Amino acid sequence: MNRILIIFAHPRLEQSLANAALLENIPESGNITFNDLYELYPDYNIDTEREKQLLTDHNIIIWHHPFYWYSIPPLLKQWLDMVLEFKWAYGPGGNALKDKIVFNVITSGGTREVYRREGRNRFTVREFLAPLEQTAVLCGMKYFPPFAVQGTHKIDKADREKYAMDYQFLLRKFMNNEFKEEEILKHEFLNDWITVTNKLKV
Amino acid sequence: MSGGFLFQAVIYLTAAMICVPILKRLGMSSVLGYLAAGILIGPFVLGFIGDEGSDIMHIAEFGVVLMLFLIGLELEPSKFWLMRRLILGMGSLQLIITSIIVFAAALLLGFTWQAAVATGFAVAMSSTAIELQYLKEKGLMNTSAGRSSLSVLLFQDVAVIPILALLPLLAIEVISLPEEGKTSLIDDLPRWMQTLSVLLSVGVIILSGKYVIVPLLKMIAGTRLRELFVAAALLIVFSIVLLMEIVGLSPALGAFLGGVVLANSEFRHELESDLEPFKGLLLGLFFMAVGASIDFTLIFQNPLMIFIIVAGIMFLKALVLLITGKIFRLSSDQNLLFALGLSQIGEFSFILYSYMGDLKILDEKWVGILMAVTAITMTITPVFLLINERLIAPRFGIKEADDKEMDTIDEKSKVIIAGFSHFGSTIGRFLRANGVKATILDNDSEMVDLLRKLGFKVYYGDATRTDLLESAGAADAKLLILAVNSINTSNEIINNVKKHFPELEVMVRVKNRFEAYDMIENGIKSIYRESLDTSVRMGMDALVKLGSRRYTAFRAAQNFLRYDEQALEKLAVHRHDKKEYIASAREAIETQEELLKGDVNFDPKSADHAWDSEQLREVLKKES
Numbered sequence: 001m002n003r004i005l006i007i008f009a010h011p012r013l014e015q016s017l018a019n020a021a022l023l024e025n026i027p028e029s030g031n032i033t034f035n036d037l038y039e040l041y042p043d044y045n046i047d048t049e050r051e052k053q054l055l056t057d058h059n060i061i062i063w064h065h066p067f068y069w070y071s072i073p074p075l076l077k078q079w080l081d082m083v084l085e086f087k088w089a090y091g092p093g094g095n096a097l098k099d100k101i102v103f104n105v106i107t108s109g110g111t112r113e114v115y116r117r118e119g120r121n122r123f124t125v126r127e128f129l130a131p132l133e134q135t136a137v138l139c140g141m142k143y144f145p146p147f148a149v150q151g152t153h154k155i156d157k158a159d160r161e162k163y164a165m166d167y168q169f170l171l172r173k174f175m176n177n178e179f180k181e182e183e184i185l186k187h188e189f190l191n192d193w194i195t196v197t198n199k200l201k202v
Numbered sequence: 203m204s205g206g207f208l209f210q211a212v213i214y215l216t217a218a219m220i221c222v223p224i225l226k227r228l229g230m231s232s233v234l235g236y237l238a239a240g241i242l243i244g245p246f247v248l249g250f251i252g253d254e255g256s257d258i259m260h261i262a263e264f265g266v267v268l269m270l271f272l273i274g275l276e277l278e279p280s281k282f283w284l285m286r287r288l289i290l291g292m293g294s295l296q297l298i299i300t301s302i303i304v305f306a307a308a309l310l311l312g313f314t315w316q317a318a319v320a321t322g323f324a325v326a327m328s329s330t331a332i333e334l335q336y337l338k339e340k341g342l343m344n345t346s347a348g349r350s351s352l353s354v355l356l357f358q359d360v361a362v363i364p365i366l367a368l369l370p371l372l373a374i375e376v377i378s379l380p381e382e383g384k385t386s387l388i389d390d391l392p393r394w395m396q397t398l399s400v401l402l403s404v405g406v407i408i409l410s411g412k413y414v415i416v417p418l419l420k421m422i423a424g425t426r427l428r429e430l431f432v433a434a435a436l437l438i439v440f441s442i443v444l445l446m447e448i449v450g451l452s453p454a455l456g457a458f459l460g461g462v463v464l465a466n467s468e469f470r471h472e473l474e475s476d477l478e479p480f481k482g483l484l485l486g487l488f489f490m491a492v493g494a495s496i497d498f499t500l501i502f503q504n505p506l507m508i509f510i511i512v513a514g515i516m517f518l519k520a521l522v523l524l525i526t527g528k529i530f531r532l533s534s535d536q537n538l539l540f541a542l543g544l545s546q547i548g549e550f551s552f553i554l555y556s557y558m559g560d561l562k563i564l565d566e567k568w569v570g571i572l573m574a575v576t577a578i579t580m581t582i583t584p585v586f587l588l589i590n591e592r593l594i595a596p597r598f599g600i601k602e603a604d605d606k607e608m609d610t611i612d613e614k615s616k617v618i619i620a621g622f623s624h625f626g627s628t629i630g631r632f633l634r635a636n637g638v639k640a641t642i643l644d645n646d647s648e649m650v651d652l653l654r655k656l657g658f659k660v661y662y663g664d665a666t667r668t669d670l671l672e673s674a675g676a677a678d679a680k681l682l683i684l685a686v687n688s689i690n691t692s693n694e695i696i697n698n699v700k701k702h703f704p705e706l707e708v709m710v711r712v713k714n715r716f717e718a719y720d721m722i723e724n725g726i727k728s729i730y731r732e733s734l735d736t737s738v739r740m741g742m743d744a745l746v747k748l749g750s751r752r753y754t755a756f757r758a759a760q761n762f763l764r765y766d767e768q769a770l771e772k773l774a775v776h777r778h779d780k781k782e783y784i785a786s787a788r789e790a791i792e793t794q795e796e797l798l799k800g801d802v803n804f805d806p807k808s809a810d811h812a813w814d815s816e817q818l819r820e821v822l823k824k825e826s
Contacts, residue, residue, distance in 0.1 A: 045760040048809045082812050092821060 005058035009037045009065040009076035018152045025164040051083040067108035070128040103144035111151035147190040234584040240493020267457045274461020293357020300326035316372040329548035347536040373561040403449045411463030496577040520545040546579035615641045616680040620665040626685030666694040684710040722774040758806035
């Protein structure tokens with residue numbers, strides 16, 4: 001069994017339909033911890049010790065957040081700044097996060113098409129996520145491709161349900177260790193790995 | 203049966219221990235408890251105490267002396283000045299109208315005109331002890347009824363001086379006072395000289411207060427011996443009493459004057475806090491003495507007459523007060539509280555009666571009757587106030603509310619706020635600004651009126667009462683916000699809620715750390731200390747003014763708040779271990795010491811290692 005820590009950062013959750021659907025379908029399990037940063041630290045006063053303990057207690061970390069200005073919401077950045085301490089997460093003796101898996105779960109207004117060299121946003125999602133990927137690498141973690149709900153302003157209820165079921169599927173697979181690292185790393189998005197895995201099953 | 207001093211002390215204290223908690227439990231004021239205790243141990247029920255009534259009144263008079271000194275101390279001349287319109291207007295109106303009517307009634311009863319005048323003044327007095335004790339206990343001092351009551355009482359207190367000076371002039375024959383131990387030096391003087399000497403001694407107190415006592419206290423304060431200061435405080439009171447006895451004046455009045463003179467000095471608060479412990483005890487003693495002095499044989503001899511006099515006097519006094527209140531535009535419920543609260547005859551009257559008896563203005567029989575009547579009126583007042591509080595006052599509040607709420611659907615609010623002074627009102631405003639309509643409980647009827655006009659849902663009354671909580675919707679509400687001023691009230695409400703509304707979550711405002719400990723022990727999770735956030739915020743701004751970067755100061759404040767909350771929980775457990783420890787000044791000091799020592803371990807940057815580049819630099823230095 002893997003233990004999953006979802007580090008969730010959304011400043012206005014009550015207005016996000018996509019995230020509401022995703023959160024609703026997170027499996028109830030003692031092996032999944034939902035850590036709601038804006039609920040816990042509305043004053044940005046992050047309890048570093050608590051967060052470090054949570055990271056220690058889990059081996060799969062998810063940064064779950066909306067994709068604001070091609071990046072993470074400020075509280076999550078604050079979290080990175082405060083929690084990933086020198087000599088603990090990185091630097092001499094900083095091995096606390098070594099070999100843990102980490103990836104982003106994002107919701108973005110733009111579709112996958114506009115996140116292309118030729119598209120409106122000129123860079124891919126993976127390129128925008130480079131700082132996080134490198135943060136993970138510096139801490140000795142395995143960075144997995146992101147799971148992305150895209151075009152959130154256009155999709156309808158059925159689409160959202162589909163994404164939510166995929167997220168649930170993903171969490172179950174990861175929790176039960178039913179995945180191969182090298183398979184996953186072949187894909188640009190975890191969404192693609194889910195599609196392929198589902199097809200194989202059928 | 204009355205043995206020595208120890209026996210009497212044990213009897214008094216035991217009676218108080220038994221009666222006061224019982225009546226308090228029943229929701230009545232402590233005054234009633236003491237009165238009941240007095241009646242119980244008095245000569246007419248158990249007969250433990252005072253076979254001769256004079257014994258008890260002697261004790262009572264001594265209690266009144268110290269009490270009046272303290273009341274005088276609380277009466278700052280400047281406060282007096284601010285209330286001058288109320289004091290002079292309401293006070294004189296009440297005193298003059300009541301005296302005139304009583305004077306006329308007394309003449310009809312066959313009194314001499316001298317006796318009628320004296321009786322008129324004596325009956326017009328109300329009881330400072332009973333009313334102020336009640337108002338303080340119920341937190342009503344700052345309502346308009348409270349201020350009006352204080353004004354009338356103050357006017358009466360001051361009026362006693364000329365009245366006492368006037369009495370010798372009313373004496374029909376020149377008499378000497380043959381009382382044991384009370385040999386007055388001025389008895390042989392002609393009457394005008396007696397009057398003059400009374401005025402002179404008042405002058406002596408005022409002048410010595412300024413030119414003798416204050417310099418003396420300064421010197422004693424310099425020695426930094428606390429017990430010496432307490433001794434000095436008592437010495438002042440006793441000296442005044444002695445002086446008064448020498449010139450044959452009421453010691454209580456002298457002590458009161460002494461208090462007023464010292465109210466303006468820098469030692470006022472010190473005197474107050476030093477004598478405060480005595481005050482409660484002596485007040486209790488006084489009330490017990492009043493209870494014990496009720497002459498039941500006299501009452502049983504003429505039950506109808508006594509009843510008529512009591513009823514007549516209280517009705518008359520209340521009526522005059524109601525009219526006075528109306529003239530000064532009190533709202534009807536405030537006016538009723540004001541009128542009922544002052545409808546008894548006061549403790550000054552005891553002194554006036556005995557003085558009248560000594561001067562032979564009034565015969566022994568009537569002195570006895572009036573004393574009994576006065577004691578009865580004082581005993582009945584708390585009962586009337588209780589009836590008003592429970593049955594009448596709530597109607598004033600809720601009736602008006604019903605009219606307004608008839609047309610709107612009575613939606614249950616999820617939040618109840620108890621106490622709507624500065625603290626509670628801020629919470630209420632904030633919630634309202636965010637679309638949360640809270641139900642408000644408050645015992646200040648003017649505030650209730652105002653809030654109703656603004657469309658708040660308000661219940662008037664004492665939030666410790668289960669039925670009031672019930673009608674405010676405690677059974678369906680989610681949150682109860684306790685913003686009341688007194689920890690005792692909060693505790694009472696919490697116990698009530700635990701018993702009757704276990705689902706209701708309680709959030710409580712406390713003044714300080716000790717009250718917070720109490721609440722932790724009471725199992726409350728959401729505790730808000732008045733002396734925490736604001737203090738830290740102020741400290742943070744101080745750091746900024748001293749040159750700190752604003753965010754650094756802000757982070758230091760955030761870390762300090764978290765550190766202090768954790769320390770509070772730890773110390774609460776610690777404190778629980780030595781529970782027999784009563785919250786005292788000494789404990790406060792010890793806790794401060796503990797806190798200050800612990801603060802050495804506090805690091806304002808405790809959670810901010812990530813921004814601290816020193817470590818990083820050290821490592822880089824080693825590498826290169």
